[in-house]
Amino acid sequence: MQNFEYLAPETLSEAVNLLAGNEGQTRVLAGGTDLIVQLRQGALSADHVLDVKHLPECNELGYAPSEGLTIGAAVPCHRIYNDGAIADAYPGLIDAAAIIGGIQVQGRATFGGNLCNASPSADSIPILIAYGAECVIAGPQGNRRVAVEDFCTAPGKNILEKGELLVALHLPSVQKSSGAHYLRFIPRYEMDIAVVGAGASVQLDEGGKMFVQARIGLAAVAPTPLFAREAGQLLSGKEVSEESIETAALAAQSIARPISDMRAPADYRKHLVKVLTRRALLGAIRRARGEFVPNAVQENGQ
Amino acid sequence: MSNASKNGNGNGKYKVIGTRPIRHDGVDKVTGRAAYGIDTHLGGMLYGQILRSPHPYARIRGIDTSKAKALKGVRAVITAADLPPSEADEVLNLVEGSFRLKDLRSNILADEKVFYQGHSVAAVAATNLHIAEEALQLIEVDYEILPHVDDVVAAMRDDAPLLHEDLTTKEFGEDTGKNSNIASHIQFKLGDLEKGFAESDIIVEEEFETASVHQGYIESHNATAEWKTDGQLTVWTSTQGAFGVQKQTAAILGLPVSKVRVVPMEIGGGFGGKIPVYLAPQAAILSKKCGHPVKIVMTRADVFRSTGPTPSSYVKVKLGADNSGKLLAAQATIAFAAGAFPGSPVGAGAVCVLSCYAIPNGLVDGYDVVLNRPRSAAYRAPGSTQVNLAVETLMDEIAVKLGMDPIELRLLNAAEEGTRRVDGAVYPVVGCRETLEQTKVHEHYLAPLSGPHQGRGVATGFWMNAGLKSTVTANVNEDGTVNLMEGSTDIGGSRASIAMQFAEVLGLPAEAVNPMVGDTASVGYTELTGGSRVTFATGWAAYEAAQEVKKILIGKAALYWETTEDEVRFEEGDFVHSTDPEKRLTFKELAGHLVDLGGPVVGTGAVDPNSGVGGSFTTCIADVEVDPETGKIKILRFTMIQDAGTAIHPSYVEGQMQGGSVQGIGWALNEEYFYNEGRMQNASFLDYRIPTCLDVPMIETVIVEVPHPDHPFGVRGVGEASIAPPPAAIANAIYDAVGIRLHELPMRPDRVLAACLAKEEAEAATANG
Numbered sequence A: 001m002q003n004f005e006y007l008a009p010e011t012l013s014e015a016v017n018l019l020a021g022n023e024g025q026t027r028v029l030a031g032g033t034d035l036i037v038q039l040r041q042g043a044l045s046a047d048h049v050l051d052v053k054h055l056p057e058c059n060e061l062g063y064a065p066s067e068g069l070t071i072g073a074a075v076p077c078h079r080i081y082n083d084g085a086i087a088d089a090y091p092g093l094i095d096a097a098a099i100i101g102g103i104q105v106q107g108r109a110t111f112g113g114n115l116c117n118a119s120p121s122a123d124s125i126p127i128l129i130a131y132g133a134e135c136v137i138a139g140p141q142g143n144r145r146v147a148v149e150d151f152c153t154a155p156g157k158n159i160l161e162k163g164e165l166l167v168a169l170h171l172p173s174v175q176k177s178s179g180a181h182y183l184r185f186i187p188r189y190e191m192d193i194a195v196v197g198a199g200a201s202v203q204l205d206e207g208g209k210m211f212v213q214a215r216i217g218l219a220a221v222a223p224t225p226l227f228a229r230e231a232g233q234l235l236s237g238k239e240v241s242e243e244s245i246e247t248a249a250l251a252a253q254s255i256a257r258p259i260s261d262m263r264a265p266a267d268y269r270k271h272l273v274k275v276l277t278r279r280a281l282l283g284a285i286r287r288a289r290g291e292f293v294p295n296a297v298q299e300n301g302q
Numbered sequence B: 001m002s003n004a005s006k007n008g009n010g011n012g013k014y015k016v017i018g019t020r021p022i023r024h025d026g027v028d029k030v031t032g033r034a035a036y037g038i039d040t041h042l043g044g045m046l047y048g049q050i051l052r053s054p055h056p057y058a059r060i061r062g063i064d065t066s067k068a069k070a071l072k073g074v075r076a077v078i079t080a081a082d083l084p085p086s087e088a089d090e091v092l093n094l095v096e097g098s099f100r101l102k103d104l105r106s107n108i109l110a111d112e113k114v115f116y117q118g119h120s121v122a123a124v125a126a127t128n129l130h131i132a133e134e135a136l137q138l139i140e141v142d143y144e145i146l147p148h149v150d151d152v153v154a155a156m157r158d159d160a161p162l163l164h165e166d167l168t169t170k171e172f173g174e175d176t177g178k179n180s181n182i183a184s185h186i187q188f189k190l191g192d193l194e195k196g197f198a199e200s201d202i203i204v205e206e207e208f209e210t211a212s213v214h215q216g217y218i219e220s221h222n223a224t225a226e227w228k229t230d231g232q233l234t235v236w237t238s239t240q241g242a243f244g245v246q247k248q249t250a251a252i253l254g255l256p257v258s259k260v261r262v263v264p265m266e267i268g269g270g271f272g273g274k275i276p277v278y279l280a281p282q283a284a285i286l287s288k289k290c291g292h293p294v295k296i297v298m299t300r301a302d303v304f305r306s307t308g309p310t311p312s313s314y315v316k317v318k319l320g321a322d323n324s325g326k327l328l329a330a331q332a333t334i335a336f337a338a339g340a341f342p343g344s345p346v347g348a349g350a351v352c353v354l355s356c357y358a359i360p361n362g363l364v365d366g367y368d369v370v371l372n373r374p375r376s377a378a379y380r381a382p383g384s385t386q387v388n389l390a391v392e393t394l395m396d397e398i399a400v401k402l403g404m405d406p407i408e409l410r411l412l413n414a415a416e417e418g419t420r421r422v423d424g425a426v427y428p429v430v431g432c433r434e435t436l437e438q439t440k441v442h443e444h445y446l447a448p449l450s451g452p453h454q455g456r457g458v459a460t461g462f463w464m465n466a467g468l469k470s471t472v473t474a475n476v477n478e479d480g481t482v483n484l485m486e487g488s489t490d491i492g493g494s495r496a497s498i499a500m501q502f503a504e505v506l507g508l509p510a511e512a513v514n515p516m517v518g519d520t521a522s523v524g525y526t527e528l529t530g531g532s533r534v535t536f537a538t539g540w541a542a543y544e545a546a547q548e549v550k551k552i553l554i555g556k557a558a559l560y561w562e563t564t565e566d567e568v569r570f571e572e573g574d575f576v577h578s579t580d581p582e583k584r585l586t587f588k589e590l591a592g593h594l595v596d597l598g599g600p601v602v603g604t605g606a607v608d609p610n611s612g613v614g615g616s617f618t619t620c621i622a623d624v625e626v627d628p629e630t631g632k633i634k635i636l637r638f639t640m641i642q643d644a645g646t647a648i649h650p651s652y653v654e655g656q657m658q659g660g661s662v663q664g665i666g667w668a669l670n671e672e673y674f675y676n677e678g679r680m681q682n683a684s685f686l687d688y689r690i691p692t693c694l695d696v697p698m699i700e701t702v703i704v705e706v707p708h709p710d711h712p713f714g715v716r717g718v719g720e721a722s723i724a725p726p727p728a729a730i731a732n733a734i735y736d737a738v739g740i741r742l743h744e745l746p747m748r749p750d751r752v753l754a755a756c757l758a759k760e761e762a763e764a765a766t767a768n769g
Ligand SMILES: Cc1cc2nc3c(=O)[nH]c(=O)nc-3n(C[C@H](O)[C@H](O)[C@H](O)COP(=O)(O)OP(=O)(O)OC[C@H]3O[C@@H](n4cnc5c(N)ncnc54)[C@H](O)[C@@H]3O)c2cc1C
Pocket: A027, A028, A029, A030, A031, A032, A033, A034, A035, A036, A037, A052, A073, A074, A099, A100, A101, A102, A105, A108, A109, A110, A111, A112, A113, A114, A115, A116, A117, A121, A122, A123, A124, A160, A164, A165, A166, A167, A191, A192, A193, A194
């Protein structure tokens, strides 16, 4: 592994200055579960590694029912799923947080890193999209906010400019009668990269019979995670029924343009998009109706 | 059934055998103190790294190491030019086969050509790992890329790219002089095949393919070498056989074996993959060049790309039976991908393919095929799993066609004492029928399935088990304990199993025996830990050593009582004066007097037993659930029933059965070398998917005990057979669940789904048409 200089700024402005001013390649480090692996493999290079774990803004995990949820970019998965109030309000997030790697990885891995790494198969991104989350970005020109679905540009690439870093993710507050669910398909029962991932959030009417609105995000079916905007819109104002769900699942399937690789053939992935979108919607609907839907970890009885 | 499997109190016949003492190496292992190969650390040690080919097949036009040599911290850089030259026909004979020395050397450092991605091309020693790694990038290799072939059937064609210009096909042991990638063609024949098929009422025939899979041991390959100025080389490494490493390293380096001492460190798994040497010769040459010890450890990607895998295979089987289910004829064609050099276990596959049944007429053809993949290595019951899938799937088809219970069909045809196998061997007492009978009455086999898309399958498997040379030396300590030096590296709890056989003879508790694994300079010659042989053969050596100790101690007791040896009896663990039964000494008491009784008490067992053709049979039951929308399979329940002969330490027998089962499940479901353009894409445990804890249920076991007729305690090896039948049992369970037959491993979700969808389409077509 190549030598690099380790930087641990304690204020955001110091971090931005270092990122903007350093010569050579500066890589941001959160949990390091992607970065260190990639540096060791020689897939990435770095002259400097800047750790965001000492920045107060990046360690914030704040939730208020009226404000929504703020997840600092250095907050590891285990803090998210071990927070009862957050787990109750955003069960779809927990679906993702609980399956990223295993317990050891979850002690370190962050949603911010998962997003910035911009892998098409990242498990947190579809559900962040479904929840309508926004990225809070700091840079030499100040802060800006970008919708999660607009953040990734290609495998491993995102919209951050030189000098910018992700500070936090913000999720809007949860509406009444709403629910969300993320699930992925993997050939094993744990420790795997999504062959396809689907996240859905739905808001139903008071009776739980009609869709008020829905959002669907997909993983591993295109160069970037996808926001299946139309598939969600098709559900607005529709009755909750097998047909409406099937229509949305088909719409999601139609925008998938997967590749064949060692993880699965493209046609198989395409097939799975429909199955998983339907299953994610069904889980979200049940949760919106107050029913218990286990996440992958609960299902496996861990 | 043995009661050994039900309780921990022995099986009635023996005192120590059949109990479950804590293993002697247990505390060190669970507290992290056990020293594995990677823990070797010597003063002044340097770190080695290997440069590996990025291409599946290329000619090396030149290698320029000057820039690497010039890097600060680099102490030595070596290439094939640093190996002794090879004569064309020099052969090294090892128990696992005979190999051309030229090929063994090329696998260590490629000379004219690289034959696979990951082929070792050069090695560097530097003051630290990172410098060594950087130096690799400074080595310039001029490759002329050649068209490659990495599919076994394609490699056999006349127009396939040839790997070795000097490789000619051996047919039935004779050199045909024909240049080809088929290194050898073997054949076994029994009876009159045509007549057998002509008399058959049912004939089933299918082609099968299995992917290349890796042994998947957790500890990666490693070697530390110190070449001292007196010309003496010492190698510390994790291996299944120190003497095998000594032989290979000496031959590759052109040294007499006496110049090489090999110290076997604790081993973190092998399963056959830690028999060949991969790093010791390079570490040795580097050490010689720079005068320091050199340590080399592989990354996981290197382990996948450059070591071990088991051959991928093409297997075609045809079975004929009469309407009662009695098998009348069988034919099998087996092609194994040996990898870059000849030497796949196709011979073993050819023996195993029809081994479970009495079949009067048979023909088996086996082909050993080279292609542009890493040199394959043994993997638990080498060759048996590939061929088992074919035969056991077809047996299931026959059972379905006849509406017969699959266990009844197997019982009707089960191999037994006197059955002649297609290779000519005749079975002595074997436990095939007994495992089937235990299966038939097992609660699992009788339990109802509990939901839709669930199915149950069974399969029977076999491994022949080896005998081979082993040595054990025992020294009696004055406190009544015994130090036991043995040559078998301990992979699966064999220290305990060997010590227990020694203890049984002398009526000692297992804890009074202190087993240790010696290096090549401190213990008698012992062959590898493999072939399910250690508990059998090294255990036998321990029995012999104990007999000698007993005999010497009888002499010592006679001396103590000032009488003659024939006046002393050994009884219930005590030495007793025959005519004066008041005089009685426990082993411990007698040991306490040894200081005054002359020479040391040392017993040696040095054996070379022929294990006969007994082998071990096993039958398993698998319950699966198929998700018809995704093709994903869940193993709901799994039971393995195996003949152990005699279970010395039942926990370790069960451990072997469970380990083999889980590995077999891995072959069945997801494990495979995934290639693109001759390059392995999934060289990590993330994407090379071995089963995790959540992928398998608790594996239930039943130990059957049909004692080996020759072994002093009736031991049969149990290490391997259990890997063979799980894929077929799972395939049969999938058929039972959703009515599809898969003929290719792994039975990945996308393949299962495709078959489910094809079946639906076919049914829809029939319904419409
Ligand atoms: C064994 C194992 C299993 C895994 N399993 C899964 C899985 O099941 N699902 C899954 O989705 N992923 C998985 N991963 C990948 C990884 O754990 C996740 O992507 C994780 O969320 C990354 O977070 P991190 O904090 O470790 O990121 P890091 O590795 O620290 O960073 C990831 C990338 O983001 C950049 N970055 C990080 N923080 C910032 C920031 N604040 N601003 C700008 N750029 C930033 C880094 O420079 C780097 O390029 C696994 C990894 C391992 C090692």
